[in-house]
Amino acid sequence: MNAHVQIRNLNAFYGDNRALKDIQLDIPRSQITVIMGPSGCGKTTLLKCLNRFLELNDGTRITGQVLVDGEDIYAPGVDVTEIRKKTGLLAQRPYPLPMSIYDNVAYGLRIHGIKKGRELEAAVRHYLEVAGLWEEVKDRLHAPATGLSIGQQQRLCLARGLAVEPELLLGDEPTSALDPISAQHIEKRLLDLKQQYSVVLVTHILRQAKRLADYVIFMYLGEVVEAGPAHEVFEHPRQERTRAYLEGQF
Numbered sequence: 001m002n003a004h005v006q007i008r009n010l011n012a013f014y015g016d017n018r019a020l021k022d023i024q025l026d027i028p029r030s031q032i033t034v035i036m037g038p039s040g041c042g043k044t045t046l047l048k049c050l051n052r053f054l055e056l057n058d059g060t061r062i063t064g065q066v067l068v069d070g071e072d073i074y075a076p077g078v079d080v081t082e083i084r085k086k087t088g089l090l091a092q093r094p095y096p097l098p099m100s101i102y103d104n105v106a107y108g109l110r111i112h113g114i115k116k117g118r119e120l121e122a123a124v125r126h127y128l129e130v131a132g133l134w135e136e137v138k139d140r141l142h143a144p145a146t147g148l149s150i151g152q153q154q155r156l157c158l159a160r161g162l163a164v165e166p167e168l169l170l171g172d173e174p175t176s177a178l179d180p181i182s183a184q185h186i187e188k189r190l191l192d193l194k195q196q197y198s199v200v201l202v203t204h205i206l207r208q209a210k211r212l213a214d215y216v217i218f219m220y221l222g223e224v225v226e227a228g229p230a231h232e233v234f235e236h237p238r239q240e241r242t243r244a245y246l247e248g249q250f
Contacts (some may be wrong), residue, residue, distance in 0.1 A: 001028050004028065005027035005068050007025040008026075009065065010049060012200065014060055018222065020082060028214070028215050031219065033198070034208075034230070035200065035202045036202075036222055037149065038156070038220065041219040041221060042219050051109070052083050068168065068199065078148075083099060086169060087166050088168070092172055096148070096156055099140045099144070102174055105159050109123050109124065124141075130162055151178050151181070152182075165199070169199045169200070170199075171201040173203055175187065183208075190212060207237060216233040218233065218239075218242045218245065
């Protein structure tokens with residue numbers, strides 16, 4: 001496996017509660033990795049360890065290593081802002097910035113030094129096209145982003161996240177608040193984007209995991225029970241707990 005992310009001896013604590021227990025994982029490059037498991041098993045906690053968002057919560061503590069392209073993002077002296085900038089995130093609900101559709105995408109581009117003019121306009125269009133939104137908004141780019149439907153807002157957030165040119169694209173149940181058609185739009189975009197990005201998704205929808213996953217991580221009670229290529233995990237699970245979950249027993 002060509003691993004983009006290597007996780008070694010990772011533990012995460014909320015106060016005295018140990019939410020992740022000695023996680024050892026490799027996450028492949030340019031594939032969609034799906035983290036699945038029942039509620040409260042540590043899926044989102046693990047995801048937030050990949051962009052150092054977990055420590056934004058009071059009382060959290062993390063031990064171990066997360067290596068992205070060989071660099072430990074928890075090493076002393078690491079620029080946390082730079083780590084977060086390299087990681088795009090799609091949350092459960094979209095959070096467009098309180099500005100126009102255009103400025104939502106331009107915000108990230110300006111961070112990268114593209115300030116104005118035709119270069120900025122071309123880049124905004126490019127990322128809206130990548131997110132599958134350009135045709136729907138091209139005539140109202142300067143309207144408030146909050147006027148978009150929730151599905152369109154999620155694609156706008158995808159465009160904004162891609163505009164900062166991340167290395168990793170993370171999704172925390174990114175279609176859970178969307179109607180089926182909007183969810184299909186997001187799924188199609190993710191399938192297209194895995195050629196350029198390593199995508200890591202948390203989902204509780206087994207059907208979605210089977211549609212999207214190249215690689216699967218199954219978690220239970222803060223532990224990784226099983227991880228491997230999707231077809232192997234879904235068709236020939238090695239662990240009894242994985243088999244029980246896939247059969248809907250819990």
